[in-house]
Amino acid sequence: MGITSRVIWVGFLLATASLGSASGSAEPSLGKRIESFTLDNCYGKPVTLSDFESSSAIVIVFLGTECPLAKLYGPRLNEIQRQYADRGLQVIGINSNKQDSLSEVVAYVHRHEITFPMLKDPANRVADAMNAQRTPEAFLLDRDYTVRYHGRIDDQYGVGYSKERAPEPELSLAIEALLAGSPIATPTTEVVGCHIGRVKDVEPIGDVTFTKDIAPIFNAKCVNCHREGEIAPFVLSRYEDVLGWEDTILEVIADNRMPPWYADPAHGSFANDARLTDHQRELITxxxxxxxxxxxxxxxxxxxxFAVGWQMPQPDQIIKMNDKPFSVPAEGVVDYQHFVVDPGWTEDKYIVASEARPDQQSVVHHILVYVIPPGDNRRDFQQVLAGYAPGTPPLDLHDGIAMEVKAGSKLMFEMHYTPNGSQVDDLSYIGIRFTEKSKVRKRLQGRAALNHEFEIPAGAVNHTVTASYVSKANESLISMSPHMHLRGKSFRFDALFPDGREETLLNVPQYDFNWQLKYILEQPITLPKGTKVMCTAVFDNSLGNVTNPDPTVPVRWGDQSFEEMMIGFMETVPVEDEF
Structure with missing residues (x-):
């Protein structure tokens, strides 16, 4: 069809998709006395645990320079140190990753303005002695260096999610109890984060090698995002880059978290199917x-x-999202930001290429640029002019196909930011290339099955909402994109054809807000006039949904992620020429 395959959305926290959890390692550490050790700090000065013998309590936290949670929790650990310093608490950071050099540890300390000692643990001997498995992983010690709490810092971040409601400050509560001489109510919590990259005494053997077998897989499936300058938390471009991440890689592959893909293979074939084959999984393992x-x-x-600069041909017009940058905080949840701009279009425009580009790739997780029709003050959900997500190619239309935008239209930038542990200012933008109407045969049309009149009851586990779209002419379906927010559970597109046939076009049985993918059909499907595309969404507004901002309230339609949406986005082109 001359339309470049592309993914419009990738949702919040690509980085956390590479995380895992380990609750089994927590309990054996409780009550264990930690023997004093000596490690060099990141500047090469020896530091001994007994240097802090006057402290009333010590928090030892294992950290990694590239682990997304270690980045996010750096500022929070600084705050804990500041809050409890006068009461005798000392925070100590330890880096045990074989893949993290001393210079990278120093850079981490400077970038996140770490105020507590940061030590390097060669050969992970202290991590082994303390049975530490992940980053960040916290151990709270009393005056005798006995472990009284072991687990996470708080419960805001988990495997692939970030809570919008206030986190349970589990480590801080344990510190309060220990300093007050009271029992710690919850002495162990689930450890969430990246595997510590351990030095392993295993002699490399066998015919399966990185250069021959693994690099081609990573190049095809991973490096688009896992490379320098992109938002993925670590690099997989070279052999040396991979060492230390092998346990995390195996975990996310086994859990089907990476590469991200949620379409039920029983329905539809898609050009952008990101899944690893069984053979590729076996080779990596x-x-x-x-x-x-x-x-x-x-x-x-x-x-x-990979293209440097514009991936599309040089734009005819470049439009910034705002007249001043948006300040992305170091941590926490940043809800959708919306910016409306006037591109100054006094005549109808026919767009053949567009590319949304982040100003700061490290914190911009996705961009959507909607059209606001002339005389209206709301975006048109059926006209998405451009989208950005890590690794997304631009809109590139050929063969006389173009997107029509009416004179006087405005643009709305919807920005989704991912804090990375440091405050960053962003001013993203879009590039657009036009053609003349006389060169256009067909218009690319955005379609939507949309329902904005629902109410999801408080506590509902499986609440169904439906919406439909009916084709008014013969058209070719190119892509589908389910869209819900944090309570979304599953989404399905079904076609009811005029001749009575029914077909499931796309089924997403486990919807993930973090990865709002566009599913591009390998071959367009003809929708004869009168075809009804029925979309069925299921929402989970219960306490069991860990991403649920508030399970005690009913939820209705709204722009922000603590509200909900139910949209089945589609793209079509007419079967016959229009001009």
Whole structure:
């Protein structure tokens, strides 16, 4: 169809998709006395645990320079140190990752303005002695260096989610109880984060090597996001980059969290199917189990080439999201930000290419640019001019296909930001390329099955909302994108054809707000005039939904993620020429 395959959305916290949890390792640490140890701090000065013998309590936290939660919790640990310093608390950070160099640890300390000692643990000997498994992982010690609390810092962040409601400050509550001489009500909590990259005494063996077998998989499925300058939390471009991340890689593959893909394989074939094949999974697992041999450098494939600057042809017009940058905080949840701009279009525009670009890639997780029709003050959900997500190619239309935007239209930038542990100012923008109407044969049309008159009862586990779209002419369906917010559970597109046939076009049985993917059909599906596309969404407004901002209230339609939406986005082109 001459339309470049593209993913419009990737939702909140790409980084946390690479995290995992480990509750089993928590209990054995409780009551264990930690022997004094000596490690160099990030500036090479020896630091001994007994240097802090006058402290009333010590928090030891294992941290990594690239782990997204370690970045987010750096400022929070600073605050804990500041809050309790006068009462005798000392926070100590330890980096045990083999993949983190001393210079990277120093950079982490400077970037996140760490105020507590940061120590380097060569060969992970202290991590082994304390049975630490992940970053960040906290151990609260009393005056005798006995572990009284072990677990996470709080429950705001989990595997693939960030809570909007106030977190339970579990570590702080444990500190309060210990300093007050009271029992700690919850002495263990689930540890959530990245695996510590341990040094392993395994001799690399076998015929499955990085250069011959693994690099081609990573290049095809991972490096688009896992490379320098992108939002993914670590790099997979070279052999040295991968070392230390192998346990995390195996975990996210086993859990089907990476690469992100949620379509039921029983329905539809998609051009942008991101899944690993069974053979690719087996190769990666075998390679790690065999000690990760590097292989012959002659077998290494050429690195993928990514565009520097504009991926589309040079734009005819560049439009900024606002007249001043938006300040993204160091941590917490940043809800959708909306900016309306007037592009100054005094005549109808026919757009053949568009590209939304982040000013600050490290914190911009997705951009959607909607059209606000002339004379209206609301965005048109059926006209998405451009979208950005990590690795997303631009809109690129050919063969006489263009998107029509009426004169006098305005643009709304919907920005979704992901804090990364440091305050950042962002001023993102869009580039657009036009064509003449005389060169257009067909218009790309955004379609939507939309329901904004629902109410999800408080506590409802499986609340169903439906909406439909009926084709008014013969058209070719190109893509589908389910859209809900934090209570979204599942989403399905079903076609009811005029001849009585029924077909499930797309089924997403486990919807994930973090990964609002566009599913691009491998072959367009013809929707004859009168075809009804029925969309069925299921919402979970219960306490069991860990991302639920507030399960005690009913939920209705609204722009922000603590509210809800129910939209089945589609893209079509007419079967016959229009002009």
């Amino acid at each position: 075998t390679w790690v189990d065999n000690g990760m041999p590097e292989g012959d450098v002659e077998d290494l494939p050429a690195s993928p080439r």
